[in-house]
Amino acid sequence: MARLIFVNLPVANLPRAIAFYQAIGFVNQPAFTDETAACMAWTDTIFVMLLTHDKWRSFTDRPIAPPTASEVALAINLGSVAAVDHLVATGAANGGVADINPPQDMGFMYQRALADPDGHVWEPFWMDPAAIPPVETNTPTEDTQ
Structure with a gap:
């Protein structure tokens, strides 16, 4: 099975967040969406879970960062400089x-930064494929699968 990543983000207004992510190319997954959360697919292995503040608080007691803070920057690779700008x-x-x-x-890489309506930072970038060195990965073991 392919490894999947689910990025969980607290959002103040779920319908607004869904509309934003759909506008930039994510696809809503209705089977994992309700009035408290929405699953938005970027690819077949990368997903963003948009969680209402109440839903978020059911997972952790840690405070939600204010929109002016940066708890993480999520970089996503796009196919061209024009795609980044778009x-x-x-x-x-x-x-x-x-x-x-x-x-x-x-020159070999172009990057911009975009904050979503809740202040979560996305960094769409384009990189010349010739500039990307081979990636070494760990082969999963039974303990990590």
């Missing part, structure tokens, strides 16, 4: 904030 522009037009950090153009 995602950021679309996100900003749908309740997000573009370029909360200065754009970076290093």
